Structure formats: structure tokens, C-alpha cells
Amino acid sequence: MFWKVDCNLHIQTFSPKHIDAHILPINQRRWCLIGFHGRPEGLRKQESWYFLKNLHARSSLPWVYMGDYNEALHSTEKQGGLPK
DSSP states (O other): OOOOTTTEEEEEEEEETTEEEEETTTOOOOOOEEEEOOOOOOGHHHHHHHHHHHHHHTTOOOOOEEEEEOSSGGGGGOOOOOOO
């Protein structure tokens, strides 16, 4: 992660599937940024959502999650395989 000179970024936790960072802008409110890559395997998707829920519960800071959740909301978003 690259960041601006006038902000501090503190990595809280990380893994091959996520980065959890606190952003500390000068003279502004601290917030949380999560970079995330969800599991693509259908049977393990619930693990991804459980993991995100636990990350969210660890901090009361305002947060932004970004990344690839490997989740389709509607059947029209996917091709092949079983319908959503």
C-alpha cells in the first residue's frame, strides 16, 4: 500500500487474503481500511463473510472495505454453473 505524506497508515493485521489498516490523517479522524480477497470456492464463501464480520467487530472506527469478494448478487452476473 502506498500512502500520502500527510497521513499515517498502520497495518493492524494481514494475510494472503486481507490487509487491515488504520488511517491517521493529520488533524482528522482516524478510520479503518480493509483490502480483501474473498474465497472463490462456493463451500468456503461463508468463511470469507465470517472473517469480514470478525474484522469489523474488532474496531469501532469508521471503515471502508475494498477488494474482490468473489460473490455474485444476481444470477445475471455469472455465466455457467448453477444459478445463484
